[in-house]
Amino acid sequence: MIAINDVHKGFNKGKANQVNAVNGITLSIPESEFLVIVGSNGSGKTTLLNLVAGSVFPDAGSISIDNNDVSKLADYKRSQWIARVFQNPMSGTASDLNILDNFRLASIRTKTKGLSIGINDKFKQQVREKIETLGMGLENKIEQPMGTLSGGQRQALTLLMSVMDSCKVLLLDEPTAALDPRSAEVVMRTADKLITDFKLTAILITHNLKDAYNYGTRIIQMSEGLVLRDLNNKQKSDLKQNDLFDWFS
Template identity: 55%
Template sequence: MLQLQHITKIFNAGKATEVAAVKDLTLRLDPQSFNVLVGANGSGKSTLLNLIAGSTHPDKGNILLHEREIQRLADYRRSKWIGRVFQNPLMGTAASLSVLDNFRMAALRRSTKWITLGTGGRFRKQVAEKIATLGMGLENKLTQPMGSLSGGQRQALTLLMTVMADVDLLLLDEPSAALDPRSARQVMEIANRLIAEDRLTALLVTHNINEALRYGTRLIQMEDGKIIKDYDAAAKRGLDHGAVVSWFDYF
């Protein structure tokens, strides 16, 4: 369970350029819940993800994961519990290394649930079997440089490498925004399946209203650094595209 208690984050405090990106925000994400966060540019969504991931720290308030305070832990120390997939598919993989070597790096970086460390045939077989579950034929491209794959293929592999570790919380930072519609849908379906299979708690930030309505069991809207709408699964099912569009001056 993740809890944010009265979190405030101010940039350039005391200067003419001061911005209160997050304002006295309280939020709880239940275990094994898939939460979707929407909001206009500048609403505080990215700052909130950065606060959870540890790439920035709150000025006030507490962040608890499994009832342990983590708000002052560095991001690399939180990575044993928290995985993050970014908008840019290039950020999750090393382009010059092969698919297999990317998985080897991920395995060495984290303790894993399903993979044996090493360079031999057993490691290769385990990676190929896991990649085959994506249904993209990438298990036959283990020796290809990651940079030779499409953005959608790289993002799918990034998802797989992220959840193969014993993480509890998955942060999805607009993971489909840089992809063509077909690849975007494919990546989101893979994410949805992996979240369910691994029983993860997930927080998806998206500007795509169709994604916001299709995925997750909770829909949250941020505006001006605050949460202004919070729909549980039952209330979310009653929303349609037009209703969500009406929340924004532009989207």
């Protein structure tokens, strides 16, 4: 589904503060794989995710999604395959717009945003039913601005929004980093359920080693812009939670 081929990315080239964030990573992520990436700060996890999303372009190497070379394709064009959940709950939703407007935009992620009014009673009902599955009681608040909701509620809604339109790849950049433990659990469970139900290819970056242990079908550890460890589903299930902690000591 996603093929990353000898990708390099550096920042501030030729200056004193030069950083080589990604140093020639090659990674093949097959369809409906749930890849978890762990690694210390500055190991290049987020840069790798941004390279896949198209927020930054590789200096060298190539990236393809669904057999299309996307190395130089802008992020807003990659949205035909990719949905994203950001670390900051504010980044994934528009606070001044109500839940309904946010969902409307998400439901036409892969289509043109035209000059017709798309929100009708049928659409409202559809959104209500989707939101009901979260069990947060938000289905009666669809006219409320996103900004009035908590971070956990916003992250959960962002997840739901990602499957409002056809979605193949889900990128999760520390989606629970800003949340309390209870909300974090709801968000992670929702993510896992959506990934299984919709057979999504997913990449999760996390610092929470418990989540890294509990979720996903493959785990890699990154260090200094390279893949240090790469464990498939079998190896991952044989892994003990303490082994993960040992990776960081």
